[in-house]
Amino acid sequence: MAHRPVIAIAGLACETSTFTPSRTLAPAFQPERGVEIITRYPFIQRGTSLGDAAEWRGALTGHALPGGIVTRDAFESLSAEIVTRLTEIVASTKLDGFWFDIHGAMCVEGLDDVEYELLRRCRKVIGPDVLVSASMDLHGNVSRELVHQTDLITCYRTAPHIDVSETKERACRNLLQLLQRRAGGEKIVRPLKAWIPVPILLPGEQTSTRDEPATRIYAAVPEVEASEGVLDAAIWVGYAWADEPRNRAAVVVTGWDEEAVARGAERLARLFWDSRKEFRFVAPTGSFQECLDAALASAKHPYFISDSGDNPTAGGSGDVTWGLTQLLARPEFRLESGPKVIYASVPGPEAVGKAVAAGVGTTVTVTAGAEVDAIHAGPITMTGRVHAIKHGDRHAEVEVVLQVGSVFAVLTKLRKPYHYESDFTELGLAPRSAAIVIVKIGYLEPELYAMAADWMLGLTPGGVDQDLQRLGHKRIQRPMWPFDRECNEADLTAKLIPTSNDPLS
Template identity: 70%
Template sequence: MMQRLPAVAIAGLSCENSTFTPSRTRAAAFHPKRGREIIEHYKFLHPKTKLGDEAEWKGALIGHALPGGIVERASFEELAAEIIQRLSEICQSLQRPLDGLWFDIHGAMYVEGLEDVESELLRRIRAVIGPTAIVSASMDLHGNVSRELAHQADLLTCYRTAPHVDVSETKERACRNLLRALEVHNAGGSLPLKAWIPIPILLPGEQTSTRDEPARHIYDAVPEVEKRDLILDAAIWVGYAWADEPRNRAVVVVTGWNKPAVAKGAQELAKTFWDAHGAFRFVAPTGSFAECLDTALATNARPYFISDSGDNPTAGGSGDVTWGATQLLRRPEFCEATGPKVIYASIPGAEAVAIAEKAGIGATITVTAGAEIDDLHAGPITMRGRVHSIKHGDPHAHIEVVLQVGSVFVILTKMRKPYHKEHDFTELDLAPRAADVVIIKIGYLEPELYDMAKDWMLALTPGGVDQDLGRLGHHRIERPMWPFDTEFKAQPDLQARFIPSSRESTPGDNLR
């Protein structure tokens, strides 16, 4: 008799939510995929691929939202209820227990009235799929692994690069780990052991890029631990710095079948991270917005990139803070069309976009945009300029308009959008490589931007993802925590904690 393939469901919600951003994330922002859409989305699960043919993959619902403010409770409950319903239907259709679940999450989602929401979602899922289904979670390294999430999930892994160039590789690894654990378990073996070590460090991604030291050598050590006999996976989470929640901190998790080897690997990685805690620096020179502009104008490096980092929409910023654009347009150097060419991305303003659309390319208009949601640092900005270009159909922005104000080309969007690719600009009839200065709401530069920039600086601007963490007012994170605290009375406890599986009793003491 032919052995049946294991049945594995796929579900999860992914978002990165700043508790310091006044915007709210709603259900539609997750762009949910359901059923076969999920299988089609992930090429490594397609039929006739190695993983695709090794299991019976069952898509429930996944959703990936652009980072932003916290998720509305009603939106989360709507999506979570649909996940539970779809998983129930999958289990009923199988007429046998589900073998596994790939939990496709980020790890830094925050929902109104809930904390540690990924473990709460998985707790609800466990009530449907049962404690025996093996759950493998794939995560962003800027996510958070509470003790309870490590208990509810059997396997956890995360990205090993920042900027994240290994997203698909990580998700494929989570699925591969799941099938490996199923193979061992079905042959009479045990589930992998899980060693979990929290580290009292909470840093922004802009100080922990794996392009640079010390994060480079810390993350280079991860695959070396994974290569050891009877180790299945090793992972380090930096954590998410812009949410005020007790679980937020760095964490190491190592899984495998040999307890001493798992503990040794986890403790080595934790020690490597902690030993470097005083060496983390920003990925680029930093300064105030004015200092960054002064430096850009004084150098011959073209194009010169500036990150307007406090309102970075891919870290949890609302995207509509006008503080940087207001400072820029006040500068006399850019008042005339003959001044240094500057591109600024971007400011949301649906009404401004509608006016520009109606007026058409070439028209001179006066519009007001921004600060509809986040007006904590600056109010709406009024600009008079020439409509340079209009583009429809972007999945995030919906409609984009470029308004030339003096020598500054300001990108206005109907809905907020990150600008990470060269085509994001060229499709708007902008040539970033020919610009003098390119200013983007971002933190560390994504690969294409990094390659384009002849030089760059990180502007320490205000917003919901302010790089100056001390200005935000965290009061619920575990203390002491580097760099909020610079003196520790004792060395942190970096011994491995072995977390029981969901088949066993709850971990008991500090579930965070």
């Protein structure tokens, strides 16, 4: 029977804003260990081509909801456990491969380029000969050092991300292909890697692959990948709401032919750079007041508004009350007979507890929000009728809907993103029949996008403010588009990165 290679799995993922006062603790990663990791990913389970072709060993993976900087204690405790578990795997068997399951935009107190740092620690255990394949979010950041420590590195090709599982499976399939080449006795096993940092840093809401120019830029990725001598091609937009030297767009092409990978990487980088002036927001934008005015004047319902500055899926703290405060101040919504509005959401553990104790149908006065981020607005006090209560949500734990006039405000024990129709219907809300639905989000996720009769992107304040100039980056490399609009030239020459066996000069 042919040898089945042994592949370990580990990684930590958290998209973190350095512009929010919130901090991410270890429990937020909801770590999974051992067989739990295999169970998470159907494509590596027994009975599948990948599952039967290798022996998969889970160490530890953790995927936290985006938020503020990860505390040093949280990172050290989780990374120490990863190292310990990898040590146990290496002691029990010969390890052939390593799948590094990450996001790529995690920031940790006192550390830069933490995905590289975590992989460096893993490499000390697994050694330089083990082949490493990393899968990432296209909003991750790719430093030269991270590319050096990996043998394969790839990322999503859609935003919103509808190819998450496909990308992770591709990373594993490419890794298995390398291992099979090694088992077949081929001399050249590790592919060449062409890396190009692109001096562009834009928010995801200007780079959605639904719209041009990102549609055609990402359409070129599989074309490059299909070239003779190329194994994989990837473009990272980068993460705009953190302030580290590595934050920028990047291209990596891997393969066996030096000319082909360099040419492919330069083609993608040039296409991205030459398109930089075409990037626009994914929807009409305006201040929160302008968005409300447009929604009220529109005959299209439901009309969605993104309260984007505090988007918890981009790293916002989630408890900024600015939007809800502005909404409840509008006279149009003070009576129950006014236009029906759904607002999701503001965390307020004490408010939720009080509403739960009072029960559905009761009228309560509660105060919520601004426990973490009070920079833009303080806590909000509301009097309303408890419309619904739900227990057991994975993120929120407890959710309450408070009706204030014609506004149905969702309050949560812990912050939660609202991406699916069921997020609302399970709270007794009917978003399709609402006049206006306001969500703390950037671009609308697929279900909401399909549901919206029309929508606007509110340029609201918060830790993931779409106005990057307003945030005040100080550590990113300059010049950088669009911070430096006079920047018309960029070095887009492919940099061939040596394997982890060779030193990085």
